Amino acid sequence: MVMAVPKTLHFALLIITVHFLLLEASLNNPDLQPLLDFKASTDKADTLTTWNTTSDLCSWMGVSCLQNRVSRLVLENLQLSSSFESLTQLTQLRVLSLKNNQFSGSVPNLSNFTALKLLFLSHNELSGEFPASVPSLFRLYRLDLSFNNFSGQIPSTVNRLTHLLTLRLEENQFSGQVSGLNLPNLQDLNVSGNHLSGQIPESISGFPQSAFAQNQALCGSPMQPCKTIVTDPTKPGTDGAIASPLNPGTNPTSIVSSTPSSIPTNTNTNPTQNKHQNPGKPGSAKMSSVALIAIILGDFIVLAVISLLLYCYFWRNYVKDKRRSKLLEGEKIVYSSSPYPNPNPNQAGYERGSMVFFEGVRRFELEDLLRASAEMLGKGGFGTAYKAVLDDGSVVAVKRLKDANVGGRREFEQHMEVLGRLRHPNLVSFKAYYFAREEKLLVSDYMPNGSLFWLLHGNRGPGRTPLDWTTRLKIAAGAARGITFIHNTCKSLKLNHGNIKSTNILLDKTGTARVSDFGLLIFCPPNTPSRSNGYRAPELSSSDGRKQSQKSDVYSFGVLLLELLTGKCPSMIDGGGPGMGYGGGAVDLPRWVQSVVREEWTAEVFDLELMRYKDIEEEMVGLLQVAMACTSASPDQRPSMGHVVKMIEEIRGVEMSPCHETLDSVTDSPCLSEDTFGGVSQ
Template sequence: MAEAKTNCLFLLTTFLLYTLSSASGSLDSDLTALLDFRAASDQLGALWTWNRSDPSPCSTWLGITCAGGRVTRLVLEDLNLNGTGALSALSRLDGLRVISLKSNLLSGSLPDLSSLSGLKLLFLSYNNLSGPIPPTSSLHRLYRLDLSHNNLSGSVPGSLNQLTRLLTLRLDSNRLTGSISGLSLPRLQDLNLSSNLLTGSIPPSLAAFSVSSFSSNPALCGAPLLPCRDVVSDPSQPGTPNMTSNAAAPVPPAAAVVTSSPSSKPEAAPPQHNERMSRAAVLAIVAGDFAVLVFVSCLLFCYFWRKFAWRKSTSRLREGEKIVYSSSPYGTAGMAVAGGGFERGKMVFLDTRAQGVKRFELEDLLRASAEMLGKGGYGTAYKAVLDDGSVVAVKRLRDVQVAGKREFEHHMEMLGRLRHQHLVPLTAYYYARDEKLLVYDFMPNGSLFSLLHGNRGPGRTPLDWSMRIRIAAGAAHGLAHIHHANRSSPRLAHGNVKTTNILLDKNCEPRLADYGLAMLGPSVGVATRSASYRPPEAPPADSRRPWATQKGDVYSFGVVLLEILTGKAASDCGAIDLPRWVQSVVREEWTAEVFDLELMRYKGIEEEMVALLQLAISCTAVSPDQRPKMSQVVKMIDEIRVSSGGEASPSHDSFDSISDSPSVVSEDASAGRVGVSSQ
């Protein structure tokens, strides 16, 4: 009896182990599924490297990548793969994270891929797939879905709403029908439903997308398209919508009236008023059109005249625009003295021994043509061209509660002594009661912010990895120099580290700007973007007291490193800040998905990127005591640069990313083209 129980227990254990191993899958079962896919789709022999006898298929089979003994990535683009139903074999690859079969000739219906619960990227565009879109509710990790340019039909499934992480949805150029009013994807960044047969209203949650996302769906209405009341059916072509501003049902013509009597023949119907009414209507329409034309012409004339006048006045203003605004020859740049008169301030040059420094007075700035480049938390930034043609950058401290004259001058002298190849040098300053000016070298090649986030649409030149790590290293060296330049108390800190304050000089070398200004006094208005760099221990952004620490600088620099790695602006993560967003993604073991998709074209940089990511996370630790010193940060970045061994070569074999990232155009893309930032 005991032996029988033992045998039953053994058989049950064996069955359970077999069931678990079958459910979890293996590399051998994955290869079998891939060979079935090849047999159904590869009539031209494009997958000739797929040989079952190959001892290392994960490294030699075209288009596949393995991890943890499973096939996790299948990228077979533009290989003329064809065949009906070939995709069904892929549903057995339950370890897949990426499927990209773009630009092939695959046909048939989409299979049920619900078994691929770990799938993150699905690209099947530019094929000949047909039929409805199957349910996708189990693909809870999917964040990019591209089924565009196929022959898919049916409705947009409501199960898409359960894909809470979806960032990209492209279903354009199909034959999809029905309503999308129930579609709600709060995290969606890239949407294209154009060139389908969709009907009904666009839900408010999708109204923020552009017209091109919904174009060529004649029966679709609502923002950003025409209001739904302006979309009616054309009675001449049933089912075809007609756009009109005054929808009205067609009125049938009145029946002819015939009179007769018993003793007479039927007479012709009396003349009707329809013809006369039609002529009157035509005249009214012509007169109305003429009135509308005159009205629109007047509006256009007024608009362009005002625009011309504004440009003319603006050009005149810029011709005479000065950094100091006043009717007095010296503006308000004077300081009252006890005798009731005025003592003029003077321009103080901090390092006259430096080459290329030209002395000038306030009058020269008054005569200079000045271009206002932006207004930020610590004042207004100008580009000033002096009479001799030299160009300087001027910061007008109008929005900072500056300390007294002696403290101000002492602080400026301390900042003036900071000379480093990665710092924007403070050349001179001017102090008066109502006018405080800082003069810097002009930086002509923009800011790190503009390079990372400016014009992410078509035609953009991506910032490559070697340039990013070089900028990070240069900024780190400059910040470390600030921290160690004055070893006596108080310890000097930058206080406003961010990507708009990392500028590029004429040789494209990075230089830190606006250092030390936070220690002068509180800013009247701190920009929202600056608040995204503030460490947790900092007082609120509207605090009325100055605040700047070296540990706070390390945190802000860590945020800059995360921007370099992710391509996201610090203020683009909504309610959660960038460091917390990165940590949440890393905790879910999606580390590869943190990195900027523009970096995916470079091969052999994964280790360097992960090392820099670890450094950035340590810099943004919540506790200041857990953050490294800037000297340690410099050392680690230099080690990463040495290990990279030069520029990385372009490739598409990095991580789980295929397509370009959604366009991100920032309103500050052009900020920071001076020696001081606009913030």
């Protein structure tokens, strides 16, 4: 009789088998021996207790793996010493942090780290010159060599690190000049506490003074100005020679521009020689030189103050005139054919419209709106938007549907009755509208923090404030909730937005994302070229005449997510880069991302500005997966917006909207009846 083997024994055998398989894979891993050699040579205090051959190396302390190869090694504050040369065999390493240890000697050759992106070696005892192999790490984003004993010059080859965002070299013994330093994407720089000299180049002069402090021979903005040395040209015996430490008996006859490190010093220490040079007036030459320098510096300071006052005066007037002309120009554009009541009501074709308010309270009259100062905010396919400041100080946004294909009054009023009653924390609410034959105006809340487009792409030069990852994720979640509310508000009509893009995602005074311009697609004039082709779903470009749908909204939102992740405009993608699979020219954003991911260079997709933040790779990949699902070529394979919201919120515990509504089961708004929807279509 054969005894039955208990299920628990089967399970135990399975666990043991899996364990041995993992252990065998670990023992065959080419990264195993370099790590063991590193522990043997550096871990004198035996702090790396989990580093042994009886466990999977990917589970060791400080070790992270990608596809069973070590990709991240973070060993900080462990009193490790000696050299880390054995680690140079970890060819798939992307992050290496050995901060706050006791490593000494020169940095080994790091040229094998072809995938390295983050390198932190600060607070050690490393010495020697700037590591010669570092400039070959062309994928490097962050480099921190601070608080060591490095010496020599900062080589110009560091400019090869074109992706570098952070360069920390403070508290070392570096010397020489920094005039050749030019890293276009650099956002964090510190070279303080060294022996650097010369003028700070314009390419890095925008960093604060603390980034250059404790370098007494550095000059130029933001440090003290580089000085000009002048001596007495009338002193006899100079013969037009330039004074220098090697020729103390001569004085300059011309102005010599110099840095603090090259200021000539008086090497003549013989008082007898000074006396014989001018026996009648001891020290008179010194006094005359000081007086001359004081006079010249005084004249220079007076001239600089006068120039600054003149500059401020003329610049203020220039800005004021420019602002006034811009304002007048905006008012002229808005009101050149305004709906203001015609002084001659008997004129043929005269029609006076009326302001219709959605909230039932008349807050201002048309005349108040026409008197308000106006500033153009932007121009789109539906019309031109303006910021209007009313007499009572309140601010509203006005969209002028000058060239819109509105149709009749009845159709316009029915459609606005639907849109005007939509209220949600993530929507820009309509406040009122005006309809006349020659003028149609939409009035909505004004969003003071601008659009997502400006936050992502505006001022990409020096001084830009990057859009951090947490803010991007919250904007994505907020915009998704707003679009979901539109889709689910009236299920009998299946409302859709129709024009989702980054310029239509606005931020209110609290930084909350608000979706604008929803439901206005029917007003777009026929045969108008789309300004947002980069967001257009592929089925809308086909010849079967398909119209905008909720699924096409999902595609457009997916492109918006890719824009958040890559920092690239959807209509400005160049497909000619390496590994892209294209021969150059414009490529739509979803296709470009798919090609990069297909080549297993997923990290190359993300915006360089996001690389400064730690431990967000998993979240970025999660949002990338949501975006790729939304931009599926087949509409049927795209998720609903309610499901998109849930996927985004699962990436990180993004807070729910104030209403805490269930986005997959939003019922029809109680203020909207079926009678209201009658005859209205998207």
